Amino acid sequence: MNFDKxxxxxxxxxxxxxxxxxxxxxxxxxxxxxxxxxxxxxxxxTDEDGNEWEQKQGYAVKLGKxxxxxxxxxxxxxxxxxxETCTCTLPKRNDTKMRAIHGMCFDCVIDMEHKLRIxxxxxxxxxxxxxRNAMAWLDExxxxxxxxxxxxxxxxxxxxxxxxxxxxxHVNKEELxxxxxxxxxxxxxxFLEKMETRNENDA
Numbered sequence: 001m002n003f004d005k006x007x008x009x010x011x012x013x014x015x016x017x018x019x020x021x022x023x024x025x026x027x028x029x030x031x032x033x034x035x036x037x038x039x040x041x042x043x044x045x046t047d048e049d050g051n052e053w054e055q056k057q058g059y060a061v062k063l064g065k066x067x068x069x070x071x072x073x074x075x076x077x078x079x080x081x082x083x084e085t086c087t088c089t090l091p092k093r094n095d096t097k098m099r100a101i102h103g104m105c106f107d108c109v110i111d112m113e114h115k116l117r118i119x120x121x122x123x124x125x126x127x128x129x130x131x132r133n134a135m136a137w138l139d140e141x142x143x144x145x146x147x148x149x150x151x152x153x154x155x156x157x158x159x160x161x162x163x164x165x166x167x168x169x170h171v172n173k174e175e176l177x178x179x180x181x182x183x184x185x186x187x188x189x190x191f192l193e194k195m196e197t198r199n200e201n202d203a
Contacts, residue, residue: 081108134195138188145184149177 039045039055044063046052052063078088078095080103088095088105095105102109116122 078103078105078108080104085111131195134191138191142184142188145180149180152177152180 039060041055041057043055044052053060054063078086078091078099081088086105086108088107091099091105095107098104098106098109102112104112113122113125116125
């Protein structure tokens with residue numbers, strides 16, 4: 001630049017930074033520079049608002065309060081699944097059903113039963129499973145019997161005069177409840193005997 005030929009207008013523009021000889025570069029910088037962070041599956045962190053996060057495969061999940069997280073982990077846990085091979089991360093209805101029975105997800109139950117077939121132990125396993133199911137059913141039936149007996153013991157009637165009566169005699173009520181109990185015990189005995197006979201025949 002030839003300073004000898006500068007005019008007063010050139011000087012004024014240079015003071016303002018508007019002269020053609022000047023290179024003015026404007027850079028807009030945000031409030032805070034946030035570098036891109038690469039996270040691995042399983043990484044946990046806390047954001048600026050105090051929220052906790054965990055990196056999953058392809059997405060991040062916001063962690064709740066500690067008790068909520070423990071409940072979530074419990075609902076999605078399968079304690080008897082082999083950790084080295086289990087791939088159940090999003091349990092479905094079949095998984096939940098199998099967890100209540102075996103403590104495993106559906107796929108791990110299938111694998112376990114397949115191994116029992118290979119080793120020749122599946123028939124024994126099946127018998128035991130049928131026995132457990134039968135006993136669970138009997139327990140439920142006994143609870144229903146108790147409910148029925150309790151309901152009958154408090155049963156009331158309205159006679160022709162509009163008065164509320166309970167049982168006509170105390171003996172009739174006791175006899176009926178005793179009969180219900182005896183019949184259930186007889187049914188339970190015969191049921192278990194038939195189941196045992198069937199197991200012996202299948203052996």
